[in-house]
Amino acid sequence: MMLRFDHFAILARSLDEGCEWVSKHLGVDPVPGGEHPLMGTHNRLLSLGPKAYLEVIAINPAAPSPGRPRWFDLDNFDGPPCVGNWVAASDDLGGDLALMPAGTGLPMALSRGDLRWTMAVPDDGRLPFDGASPALIEWTCDAHPAQRLPDMGLRLKSLEISHPEADALDRHLGALLNDPAITLHPGPAKALRATIETPSGLRVLE
Numbered sequence: 001m002m003l004r005f006d007h008f009a010i011l012a013r014s015l016d017e018g019c020e021w022v023s024k025h026l027g028v029d030p031v032p033g034g035e036h037p038l039m040g041t042h043n044r045l046l047s048l049g050p051k052a053y054l055e056v057i058a059i060n061p062a063a064p065s066p067g068r069p070r071w072f073d074l075d076n077f078d079g080p081p082c083v084g085n086w087v088a089a090s091d092d093l094g095g096d097l098a099l100m101p102a103g104t105g106l107p108m109a110l111s112r113g114d115l116r117w118t119m120a121v122p123d124d125g126r127l128p129f130d131g132a133s134p135a136l137i138e139w140t141c142d143a144h145p146a147q148r149l150p151d152m153g154l155r156l157k158s159l160e161i162s163h164p165e166a167d168a169l170d171r172h173l174g175a176l177l178n179d180p181a182i183t184l185h186p187g188p189a190k191a192l193r194a195t196i197e198t199p200s201g202l203r204v205l206e
Contacts, residue, residue, distance in 0.1 A: 003088040003096060003177045006137055007048070007146075008159065008194055010056045010205065011077050011084035018056035019044055021081040026196060026203050028152045030056050033145075034112045039121075040066040041074060047149035048156045048196070051089075054205075056081070069125030071135070083192040083205050085127060086134050086159060088177060093118055093138040101128035101172050104136060116141040130190040132163040133172070157195040157202065162187030 012018025019030045030044035033055060042060040045053050059074055069075055072085045090096040093107055097120055104127065105120035120136045127133050159182045163169060166184040173184070193206040 003090055003134070003136070003173070005052055005156070005159070005179055005182060006087045006089040007053045007055055008086040008192065009072055009084055010054060010081055011072060011074060012056055012058045012081040013078065014061075015042060015044060015056060015058045018058055018081045022046070022054075022056055022205070025205055026154065026198055027200055028154070028198070030054075031149060035060055035063065036110065036112075037063065038066060038108070038110060039070050040064065041070055045145060045149055046154055047146050047151050048154050049146065049151075051144055051146055052156060053146040053149060054154075054194075069123070071119075071121050071125055072127070073125045073131065075125060083194050085131050086161070086182075086192065087119075087137050088134040090136050090138045093120065093136055096136055096176060099172065099176060100136065101133050101169070103128045104133065107138075109140075114141060115139075115143055115145065129163050129165060129169050132161050132166075132184075132190045132192070133169055153197075153199040155197040156181060157197050158183065158193075160185060160193040160195075162189070162191040162193075164188065 033043035033045040035042045040063040043055045043057040105122040
């Protein structure tokens with residue numbers, strides 16, 4: 001059982017605000033993604049290669065309340081857009097969840113068109129280690145969103161994750177994740193910093 005980087009989430013108060021922020025930093029515009037009725041959110045996406053992407057995600061003002069806390073703790077998000085969370089792909093969600101920190105969540109089956117996936121969602125919407133720990137996803141179809149996105153030459157060079165308890169998080173992830181692009185560091189507070197290769201050079205999102 002090994003986890004793989006799947007995508008990271010840029011949290012925003014509105015989808016337009018988040019996309020304008022991404023466009024300013026990366027020089028390209030995110031493309032339409034979709035809606036998540038069970039969570040009352042919507043997103044736009046950018047490819048980071050054939051099996052990786054970034055999403056800008058925000059509460060969908062046109063959607064009814066989901067009647068439960070939204071994922072990525074979006075109900076409590078405020079401030080400018082930021083790299084707020086990351087998602088790791090699993091081929092055995094149940095088995096990998098047993099090795100993850102308590103509170104990573106329970107599997108929830110989701111779909112959009114012919115895309116189908118199961119994602120672990122915490123009951124309170126808050127991932128462990130203040131959101132430094134990844135959400136887990138298992139794609140249950142042959143398709144992957146990144147394969148359908150235009151390739152604009154963006155690639156993830158590194159994702160640096162800082163947290164005061166980085167060593168404890170590393171003890172959970174060390175046996176599950178082997179990706180030199182993802183590093184954990186002790187820091188005064190939770191922070192995610194993504195370095196992206198673009199046609200115009202390296203750009204940093206945080």
